[in-house]
Amino acid sequence: MALSSTIQKVSQHSDSRGTDVVRKGPRRRYLGRRIGHHIILILICLAFLVPFAVMITTAFKTPQDVFRVPPRLLPEHWVLSNFVEAVRAMPFLRYLANTVLLVVLNVAGTMISCPLVAYGLAKLPWRGRNVIFGTILATMMLPAQVTFIPLYLMWNKVGAEGTFWPLIVPAFFGTPFYIFLLRQFFMGVPDSLREAGLIDGASELRVYWRIVLPQAKPALATVGIFQFVATWTDFLLPLIYLNSQDKYTLSIGLYSFFGSHGVAWGPLMAACLIFTIPAVVIFMIAQRYFVQGIAVTGLK
Amino acid sequence: MTAETSLAKRSAPGMGRRRRLTIAGFGFSLPWIIGFLVFMAGPIVVSLYYSFTEFNLFQPPQWVGLKNYVSLFSDDRFLHSMFNTAYLAIIGVPLGLALALLVALALNFPVRGQPLYRAIVYLPAIVPVVTATYLWRWVFNAQYGYLNQLLSHVGLPQPDWLEEPFWTKPAVIIIMLWGIGGTTVIYLAALQQVPQQLLEAAAVDGANTWQRFWNVTWPTLTPVTLFQLILGIIGALQIFAPTYLLTQSRLSPANGGPGDSLLTYAMYLFQNAFIFLKMGQAAAMAWILFVVIGGLTALILWSSRRWVHYGAE
Numbered sequence A: 001m002a003l004s005s006t007i008q009k010v011s012q013h014s015d016s017r018g019t020d021v022v023r024k025g026p027r028r029r030y031l032g033r034r035i036g037h038h039i040i041l042i043l044i045c046l047a048f049l050v051p052f053a054v055m056i057t058t059a060f061k062t063p064q065d066v067f068r069v070p071p072r073l074l075p076e077h078w079v080l081s082n083f084v085e086a087v088r089a090m091p092f093l094r095y096l097a098n099t100v101l102l103v104v105l106n107v108a109g110t111m112i113s114c115p116l117v118a119y120g121l122a123k124l125p126w127r128g129r130n131v132i133f134g135t136i137l138a139t140m141m142l143p144a145q146v147t148f149i150p151l152y153l154m155w156n157k158v159g160a161e162g163t164f165w166p167l168i169v170p171a172f173f174g175t176p177f178y179i180f181l182l183r184q185f186f187m188g189v190p191d192s193l194r195e196a197g198l199i200d201g202a203s204e205l206r207v208y209w210r211i212v213l214p215q216a217k218p219a220l221a222t223v224g225i226f227q228f229v230a231t232w233t234d235f236l237l238p239l240i241y242l243n244s245q246d247k248y249t250l251s252i253g254l255y256s257f258f259g260s261h262g263v264a265w266g267p268l269m270a271a272c273l274i275f276t277i278p279a280v281v282i283f284m285i286a287q288r289y290f291v292q293g294i295a296v297t298g299l300k
Numbered sequence B: 001m002t003a004e005t006s007l008a009k010r011s012a013p014g015m016g017r018r019r020r021l022t023i024a025g026f027g028f029s030l031p032w033i034i035g036f037l038v039f040m041a042g043p044i045v046v047s048l049y050y051s052f053t054e055f056n057l058f059q060p061p062q063w064v065g066l067k068n069y070v071s072l073f074s075d076d077r078f079l080h081s082m083f084n085t086a087y088l089a090i091i092g093v094p095l096g097l098a099l100a101l102l103v104a105l106a107l108n109f110p111v112r113g114q115p116l117y118r119a120i121v122y123l124p125a126i127v128p129v130v131t132a133t134y135l136w137r138w139v140f141n142a143q144y145g146y147l148n149q150l151l152s153h154v155g156l157p158q159p160d161w162l163e164e165p166f167w168t169k170p171a172v173i174i175i176m177l178w179g180i181g182g183t184t185v186i187y188l189a190a191l192q193q194v195p196q197q198l199l200e201a202a203a204v205d206g207a208n209t210w211q212r213f214w215n216v217t218w219p220t221l222t223p224v225t226l227f228q229l230i231l232g233i234i235g236a237l238q239i240f241a242p243t244y245l246l247t248q249s250r251l252s253p254a255n256g257g258p259g260d261s262l263l264t265y266a267m268y269l270f271q272n273a274f275i276f277l278k279m280g281q282a283a284a285m286a287w288i289l290f291v292v293i294g295g296l297t298a299l300i301l302w303s304s305r306r307w308v309h310y311g312a313e
Helices: A002-024 A027-059 A081-089 A092-123 A129-139 A144-157 A165-173 A176-187 A191-199 A204-215 A217-233 A236-241 A250-261 A265-299 B002-010 B017-050 B067-072 B076-107 B114-126 B129-140 B146-153 B165-178 B181-191 B196-204 B209-237 B241-246 B265-274 B279-307
Strands: none
Touching (some): A027 B076, A081 A250, A081 A265, A092 A165, A092 A176, A092 A250, A144 A236, A144 B265, A144 B279, A165 A236, A165 B017, A204 A217, A204 B017, A217 A265, A236 A250, B017 B279, B067 B279, B076 B114, B076 B165, B076 B181, B076 B209, B076 B265, B129 B241, B165 B241, B209 B279, B265 B279
């Protein structure tokens, strides 16, 4: 919301600048500049899109077509056999179900724990909150490699290696980056909201749950989407903890598919395409929150 | 925790306001505090201990003092992994920031279709790393790949990207640059903060485009650049998935690409831990990394006094 309003403001600015140009110079110069802008933008976008185009067209090529020298972007005949082969070669639905389960639980854990901690740090003036906040900032610098060996052994000891537990439980205790982001958001919520609630006799928890949290929906959506993408695309943790095919996520499934079918580029690209689509759909739906959330984290 | 907080409120008259607040604040932070103790503080201490031991998972750790740290510095693969990682960070991160800024400036052009252009640039940033890397493996393929086909059209040399040690790291940097969407969006948001009156005043005074950028726009972008630089360096020093997946082969699990040219620090750490089962050595590597990251962050923050401007709006 904040960003889209600034974007609007900027376009108003540029409109006024545009009319300046019209007033100063001949109209053709203004048109020429606009076309120049479009050409630059189209070239940039092509550079970002070509790899996608390669993925999509390869997925629809016949094997002979895939290994044609010199390569051509468009398939000679569009075929679906690669998709059939990819879905047959791996329990795609199993992987999908596992991934969705992890995503749902991780997003839920994040949504429960992170705003709670963030609110306490942003709005309650209590002794010790600076220490806690400082620790949270410091742990954002901590490389995962420092803790992953002891954590692996810890999960191993409680018999959770090869299960989903190590990939779910930590989310329920908060993630430094998301707590930081939500704290920045809560800082902007007026104190009068909390004070009015307290005067009416509500407890701190009730004020948080009933009054402040509903205000935070955009920020919550942002964090939820971040966590969605993080879990959906995660590679390192499932690689460490998951060791049987019935537990694989899409990332690890694709990884093991490549391990056994390395050069089957057609089916591989088909699998990649299937795997990419859900993230893209979510992105299209939630694009506004994405951009806004990134802006919030980037500017503080 | 729930009960505690509401209880604290109800018995408020008898208790000091500060004490009540402390209990409530502590209650709200409890998930993080528990998580921090169990999943961070504990493991940090344990991994420091492991770094002074020899430990292969099957026998209890044996104290060896500084041996892991000392022996690492005479290990060729370790030094190689340090070089590769430094290469990717020193060249890849600044290049990524510069390109992201240029693309953001273009995406800020006031034209129709702006949201679509922005979405397209951001799109690669949400593609799962496994997908993205396999996709690029195919694009980089020397014989059937599309990139060399494009390069031959414009008369440029067509290296064997993933087989010639000289070209593997540039290939990784190209993959990194493809995913600059996040950084670009952050720059885009920061560009909205650039004071328009100042830009207009500068234009009236006859400043050209470059002078306006350098004297008005860039200073407002320096705090964001600092933030991005630190996060970028921290991320680059831990780069794992792209290089791991680019070098993935059926024949050897402890691969590092041609001439180990793609063996990054995090990859060698992973191999030490989970393939060679040298947990002590891996823990020592993790601690060296931690210290390096802390040191570099401090260095960048210190240098920022010279080049970052916190303007008062």
